[in-house]
Amino acid sequence: AELNSHYFRPALYDDLVTVKTILKELPEGPKIQFHSELYNEEGQLLNKGVTTLVFYDPKEKKKVNMPQELYTRLAPFF
Numbered sequence: 001a002e003l004n005s006h007y008f009r010p011a012l013y014d015d016l017v018t019v020k021t022i023l024k025e026l027p028e029g030p031k032i033q034f035h036s037e038l039y040n041e042e043g044q045l046l047n048k049g050v051t052t053l054v055f056y057d058p059k060e061k062k063k064v065n066m067p068q069e070l071y072t073r074l075a076p077f078f
Contacts, residue, residue, distance in 0.1 A: 001031065005049035009040075016041045026071070026078040030055045030063035 011017050018039045023032070031054055038047040057064045 001054045002052040003049065005047060007047050009044060009046050011038065011040060011046050017046065023074065023077075026074055027066050030065055032066065 020037045020039070022035045024035055025033075027033070031052055034051045034053070036047075036049050036051065037045060040046055055064050055066050056062070
């Protein structure tokens with residue numbers, strides 16, 4: 001649904017990049033946000049961003065809440 005990204009420095013071809021992705025909050029509705037940070041081998045921050053996804057029922061053609069199974073699996077971490 002949405003992607004916000006801030007670039008701080010480039011990653012070069014053949015660089016080893018570490019991606020750290022975090023859920024800062026347990027979603028209660030149809031949206032889930034992933035906060036990501038990318039680092040190079042020296043530990044320098046390359047990129048920081050937020051990706052927002054929406055749970056969607058293709059048959060009903062509308063947004064739906066997070067599936068209960070996924071909520072149950074994520075809840076212990078919050």
